[in-house]
Every structure is written in structure tokens, then in C-alpha cells.
């Protein structure tokens with residue numbers, strides 16, 4: 001990435017971005033199109049910013065790959081990439097987004113009957129396969145950033161390999177970093193001596209390399225390692241601001257807490273800046289942020305203002321933020337790691353891979369020359385792993401196993417994985433799905449419960465609870481629909497205005513319900529409906545994010561439509577108007593908590609005298625997240641729906657009180673195994 005020959009004085013001269021015709025990929029257009037035409041599989045290896053994501057779909061569209069009414073799908077590991085790249089391509093083609101060019105992500109479909117190129121998350125395309133197993137509506141599927149080895153893109157590649165054995169006309173394009181390219185091609189290739197539609201492994205696929213990048217990026221390292229990369233990043237931002245003219249800054253940190261800390265630190269430093277100097281505008285970017293707020297990072301800052309975006313790895317690949325000249329890379333990332341024994345998903349802070357570091361640096365040099373400061377030494381860089389450890393080997397596989405079974409893949413152990421997951425992960429997933437009632441004793445999907453759980457776009461525990469809600473024993477479908485929709489906001493219903501934490505705490509307290517966070521979420525939504533869904537002012541007064549609340553109502557409708565398709569209707573008994581009153585002897589609040597237990601029994605914990613919680617086996621200490629009603633209040637047994645691990649503590653979020661007896665009542669098998677094991 002280092003380009004020492006380049007004259008970096010050009011950094012000081014704002015330049016217009018290169019028109020697409022000048023992007024490195026333009027020279028390869030004909031060769032690329034010929035390769036795709038002639039081979040079922042094409043692996044593209046190119047420098048960051050060479051034009052893979054934005055140009056290849058356009059080339060294919062212009063060459064007639066959508067003539068028969070078929071579409072081109074381009075998958076991305078992240079929602080922000082799918083939406084922002086779709087917007088860019090639509091802009092380049094001068095067409096409104098959602099017409100020829102569209103995108104589709106979970107709970108948000110911006111496509112129409114005339115859409116020809118569809119940007120999607122890899123997870124969403126997997127879901128589409130449930131209704132269209134051969135992906136017949138697509139002529140080409142491009143899997144972008146495949147080297148990131150996201151769980152869904154790995155599974156998608158395996159399934160595409162199967163589909164290619166059945167569809168001669170389908171073309172698969174995989175974009176990847178250099179290291180993994182050969183491995184991908186090898187995976188798709190027929191075995192020695194085997195032929196697929198008359199093609200042998202020699203002529204089944206090709207790797208196409210794209211040389212060159214858009215603008216140079218100068219890479220610099222620390223001479224000595226730092227002990228605190230958040231502080232080092234803040235120092236570096238201030239130094240850039242004081243010493244380098246022009247250009248926005250993108251800083252890669254690992255998570256929300258670090259981002260908040262960094263923004264607080266920068267805000268303190270801004271006060272000391274001379275009033276005459278250029279202003280500094282810090283902006284956060286992380287997955288949990290509502291999409292509208294994520295989009296702020298793409299907007300032009302006000303005049304005489306430098307944007308500093310503090311982001312997690314969600315800005316690492318595919319996206320282009322115009323104006324970024326400086327990238328600061330902490331060298332760390334928070335990766336999911338599932339502990340199959342404890343059934344806990346941890347987010348661990350670990351060093352990035354070289355491939356990630358390259359992607360991060362590549363966020364500069366896209367619309368003008370750039371600089372990347374790695375907040376670690378060159379020696380440390382050399383020691384990094386080449387590629388990120390595949391997500392499939394460190395994830396809770398229950399959602400994927402459920403989907404594979406629903407696609408008719410009965411032997412999930414011997415499935416053709418790109419990198420097979422450890423058997424402990426598959427066993428754990430099967431055990432959990434079995435105890436949720438999604439599988440029978442022969443590991444087949446139960447009907448209707450298991451099949452419906454697979455279809456709902458929610459994780460299995462929540463799907464189970466939602467599907468149980470219609471059961472007369474619980475009779476709380478309306479309440480659970482609301483709770484499930486609110487849970488998809490990932491803790492983003494509340495927002496502090498101008499950093500006023502006290503006001504935020506008061507707002508939370510106003511809605512708090514003694515039985516826990518799920519019923520509190522229900523309360524919030526009910527109050528929002530009552531106040532009038534358009535009432536932005538009311539949301540503001542109550543520290544609620546209006547856009548997030550509107551989103552929750554849209555998600556609620558979509559979930560209700562799924563259930564409607566299953567023939568499950570919201571009943572009068574559990575209508576919102578009943579509020580949280582007692583119905584049929586058992587108060588509705590209790591029925592909701594019982595219903596949640598049917599899904600989340602594996603996430604049970606008990607409060608200790610010091611206010612912390614302990615897992616059932618007593619081995620792990622957990623803490624209520626500050627946003628939980630149990631951050632201050634006492635409880636005994638609880639179930640939680642989310643677990644977040646920070647540098648020093650493991651936090652649980654969205655807690656509800658339960659009776660210990662309910663655990664054995666709703667998951668007798670699970671707790672029998674657990675007790676047996678202890």
C-alpha cells in the first residue's frame with residue numbers, strides 16, 4: 001500500500017474523484033466480461049478501490065445479463081455497504097435508487113418490479129434461497145469481500161456451488177483478497193476427472209487480477225508500540241488537525257464504548273482549539289447505530305469543518321466516504337467468539353489480520369490521495385495473521401443449521417463447507433435447536449414449529465418465543481410482536497440529546513417495569529403509539545429516537561405478516577388495548593415472561609448479593625448492562641437475550657425476571673442434560 005514515490009503535496013490540493021472510466025478496472029472490462037461469459041466461476045482479485053463493487057455490476061447490466069428479466073445480485077457482509085454502494089451505483093447511472101438499482105437488507109427492501117441490480121447482505125440472499133432454492137431469478141451472483149469469511153458468505157458459497165451443479169446458465173463472481181483466491185477457485189472446481197455441464201476443473205473457473213488503485217495511500221507505523229490505542233488515536237487526530245491541511249479522518253476502533261470514549265476525549269480537546277481555526281466534527285459509526293445516523297458519515301461537513309469518524313470495522317470494506325484523506329488504524333477488532341461449552345457469545349478484542357489492515361488503509365485514497373497511520377509498529381504488522389479466522393469456526397451455528405435443514409440439507413455435519421466448523425459447534429447448535437423444539441430426535445426439522453422458526457428473520461430463541469406467544473397458554477402475541485420488533489433495534493430506542501445522560505436516565509426510569517427490560521420495551525412502544533406515531537416532539541421529550549421507533553413499527557408489521565402467512569393472527573385476547581392487565585387468572589406480564597422463557601431458557605442467570613449475576617453452572621459472572629432496569633434494581637432469577645463482553649466485564653442486556661421452576665417446565669430436556677453434566 002505504501003507508495004513512497006508519489007508526491008504527497010497533492011494532498012493539499014482537493015481533487016475531483018476519478019470518473020468510473022478511469023478506474024483501474026475499466027481497462028479490464030472486456031477481458032472480465034469474456035471470462036464471466038465463458039466460465040461458471042470467476043474470482044476477482046483487485047486492489048482496494050479499483051472498482052470491483054461499483055463497476056462489475058454495471059458492466060454486467062450493460063452487457064445484457066438482465067435481458068431475460070433476470071437480476072444480478074451483489075452480496076455484502078454488512079448492511080451499510082449494501083445500502084451505500086447501491087446508492088452510489090444508482091447515482092452513477094443517474095437513476096433513482098430502488099428502480100434499476102436497489103438494495104434489500106433485513107426488514108428493508110428498496111427494490112421494485114424493474115430492479116435489475118440488487119445489492120443485498122449475504123444473510124439476506126441465504127434467506128431468499130428458502131423460497132427460491134436455485135436462485136432462479138438471478139443470472140449472476142457476485143459475492144463481494146468473500147475473504148472476510150463471514151458466516152453467511154461462507155454458507156452462501158457452499159450453496160452456490162451446489163446450485164451451479166444444477167444451473168448451467170448461472171454465473172458466480174467472487175471478489176476476494178489475493179491470499180484466498182486460489183482456495184475459492186479450488187473449492188468451486190469439479191473434482192479431478194469430474195465434469196460439470198461438460199466442463200472439467202481446467203476450464204471451470206478463472207482468477208482475474210486487477211492491478212492498480214485509484215489514488216496512492218502512504219502508510220506510516222508507530223516507532224514504539226502504544227499501550228492505549230484510543231488515547232493514541234485521539235492524539236493523532238489532534239496532531240493531524242493541527243499540522244495537516246484539509247481532509248477528513250476515519251479512525252478504526254473496536255466498539256461503541258471505545259468510540260464514545262474517544263468522542264468524549266476529542267470533545268474536551270476541541271474546547272481548547274483557537275476559535276479562528278478549522279472546526280472538528282466527531283461522528284460515531286457502529287453497527288448498532290440507527291441507519292439514518294450511520295448515514296451522517298457520508299454527508300459533507302459544514303464549511304471550514306473537518307469530519308472525524310470513529311468507526312468499528314463496519315466501515316472497513318466496500319464503502320467509500322468522500323473526503324477521507326487520513327485513516328487511523330488501531331490494529332484491533334472485536335470478533336465474535338462462541339463458547340460452545342458455556343453457550344455464551346463473547347466479543348473479544350483481537351489484532352486485525354493483514355487483509356483487514358489493507359482494507360482499512362484502502363478507505364483512504366479513494367477520491368484523493370491519502371495517508372494511513374497504523375497505531376502499531378511495522379514489526380507488529382508483519383506478525384499479523386494473513387486473513388481473518390472464518391466466522392463459521394467461532395460462531396453460534398444454531399441459526400445456520402436451522403436454515404440448512406430447512407433447505408433440505410439433512411446432514412449438516414457432512415455438508416460441503418469451505419472450512420468445516422468444529423464438531424462441538426455443530427453439536428451445540430443441534431442440542432439447542434432440539435431443546436427449542438425445532439428438531440426431533442432424528443435431527444429433522446419439526447413441523448410446523450422448526451420450519452416456521454427457520455423462516456422467521458429472527459434468531460432461533462426469539463423466533464421460538466414469538467411463535468409460542470399465540471399458544472393459548474401464553475396468549476400474548478400482540479405483546480411479543482412488539483417486544484420482538486423493539487429488540488431488533490439493539491438497544492437504540494433511547495437516545496441522549498446533546499449528551500444529557502441525566503435526562504436519558506430519567507426517561508428510561510419513566511418507562512421502567514419492575515419485571516424487566518422486555519416489558520419496559522413494550523411499555524415504550526405502547527406509549528409511542530398512544531402519543532401518535534408522528535409525534536417527533538414527544539419522542540424528543542422522552543429521549544426516544546423517533547426514526548428507530550418508526551422502524552420498530554415497520555418491523556412489527558413485517559413480523560405480523562410472517563405470522564399471518566403461517567395462519568397465526570393477532571388475537572383479540574392479547575390486543576394492545578388490554579395493556580398489561582391480568583387475563584385468565586395469570587397476569588399478562590407473567591405470561592409474557594413465561595413465553596420469553598420458552599425461547600431464552602438457555603440464557604438464565606441469578607443475581608448475587610453484590611448485584612452481579614452468575615450463570616447456571618456458577619462459573620461465569622455477568623453484569624446487567626447500564627441500560628437494563630436491573631442495573632440498579634434487585635432480582636433473583638432472570639433470562640437475558642443479549643450478551644456483550646467489554647474489556648473488563650461481561651454484560652447482559654434485555655433481562656426479565658423468571659421463576660427458576662419455569663426453566664425446567666419449558667426446557668426439561670435441556671436442564672436434565674445440564675444437571676446430568678454437573
Ligand SMILES: Nc1ncnc2c1ncn2[C@@H]1O[C@H](COP(=O)(O)OP(=O)(O)OP(=O)(O)O)[C@@H](O)[C@H]1O
Pocket residue numbers: 017018023046047048049050051052053054055088214317318319320321322362365366367
Ligand atoms: N460514494 C462515492 N463517492 C465518490 N467516489 C466513489 C464512491 N463510491 C465509489 N467511488 C469511487 O469508485 C472507486 C471504486 O469503488 P469500489 O467500491 O467499486 O471499489 P472496490 O474495488 O470494490 O474497492 P474495495 O474492495 O475497497 O471495496 C473508489 O475508489 C472511488 O474512487
